[in-house]
Amino acid sequence: MRAVLAAMLALGAGCASPSRAGDDDDVPHDASGGTGSDGGGGSSAPIDVFDPTIARVIVEIDYETNEAPYTGNVIGFGDTFDPTLVNMNRVFANKKMLTIPTQLANMQDIGTIPDEELTLADLLAIAQHHRDVHDLPDTKSYYVVFVSGHFADQNGVQAGVLGVSVGDTIAMFKDVIRQSQSLTDPNAVRYVEQSTLIHELSHSVGLVDNGVPMVAAHKDAPHGAHCNNPDCVMYWLNEGAADARDFALRRLLTGSSILFDAKCLADVDAKTGGL
Numbered sequence: 001m002r003a004v005l006a007a008m009l010a011l012g013a014g015c016a017s018p019s020r021a022g023d024d025d026d027v028p029h030d031a032s033g034g035t036g037s038d039g040g041g042g043s044s045a046p047i048d049v050f051d052p053t054i055a056r057v058i059v060e061i062d063y064e065t066n067e068a069p070y071t072g073n074v075i076g077f078g079d080t081f082d083p084t085l086v087n088m089n090r091v092f093a094n095k096k097m098l099t100i101p102t103q104l105a106n107m108q109d110i111g112t113i114p115d116e117e118l119t120l121a122d123l124l125a126i127a128q129h130h131r132d133v134h135d136l137p138d139t140k141s142y143y144v145v146f147v148s149g150h151f152a153d154q155n156g157v158q159a160g161v162l163g164v165s166v167g168d169t170i171a172m173f174k175d176v177i178r179q180s181q182s183l184t185d186p187n188a189v190r191y192v193e194q195s196t197l198i199h200e201l202s203h204s205v206g207l208v209d210n211g212v213p214m215v216a217a218h219k220d221a222p223h224g225a226h227c228n229n230p231d232c233v234m235y236w237l238n239e240g241a242a243d244a245r246d247f248a249l250r251r252l253l254t255g256s257s258i259l260f261d262a263k264c265l266a267d268v269d270a271k272t273g274g275l
């Protein structure tokens with residue numbers, strides 16, 4: 001059972017679903033409204049990133065001291081951040097100018113955050129204090145912060161949550177990500193971090209049925225804004241960090257592997273016109 005809780009959290013629960021009323025009951029709802037973890041909202045009115053007037057998409061990445069994301073080249077795989085770049089470019093069918101930093105020199109160390117039990121309000125406060133990139137008439141931005149400690153909600157500390165998406169703000173819980181380390185594949189933890197980042201960014205963008213309508217029904221409704229296909233990055237992994245690792249190792253064969261299934265791609269392609 002240990003893994004079960006972690007499971008929902010893994011790529012699931014933690015990443016609540018923006019703007020839905022009462023469908024992710026596995027998600028620890030915050031006190032900010034009870035309609036999903038992003039109830040508190042990051043920056044005012046949601047802007048549809050798929051709107052044709054949005055030409056640029058910028059992801060800002062900050063990290064707590066000593067909690068930076070993994071970066072750099074992996075022999076036989078590619079750059080550590082290739083999966084996020086390739087998959088998010090695929091979400092937009094390569095039709096947006098997408099900027100995601102891939103090296104620490106282009107990310108910011110924001111110092112130590114003493115709080116190790118971070119609520120949605122705490123995360124939004126961090127974003128408010130440290131976020132530098134904001135939306136413009138032609139630009140949609142997302143803020144990602146890598147932190148130590150764990151996500152906490154009204155049910156307490158959620159030890160299995162790898163990441164949380166709250167509107168256009170994303171938190172990545174480095175201590176949990178590190179738990180996915182594998183003796184047999186030292187790069188597994190990098191892949192888990194990347195697949196988690198893709199998962200959370202995709203929630204923020206609108207998957208599954210989280211702003212982007214479904215072309216064919218594939219929402220795993222009992223688990224919120226998730227896909228019902230275990231081989232899709234938007235599946236709420238049902239056994240925690242260990243399964244997040246299994247998924248990443250199974251699907252991330254190279255840095256250019258697409259981690260979405262056909263139904264998730266169909267949803268975004270309906271917005272972009274496809275490749």
Ligand SMILES: [Zn+2]
Nearest residue numbers: 011012013015
């Ligand atoms: Zn999720």
Ligand SMILES: [Zn+2]
Nearest residue numbers: 227232261264
């Ligand atoms: Zn899917």
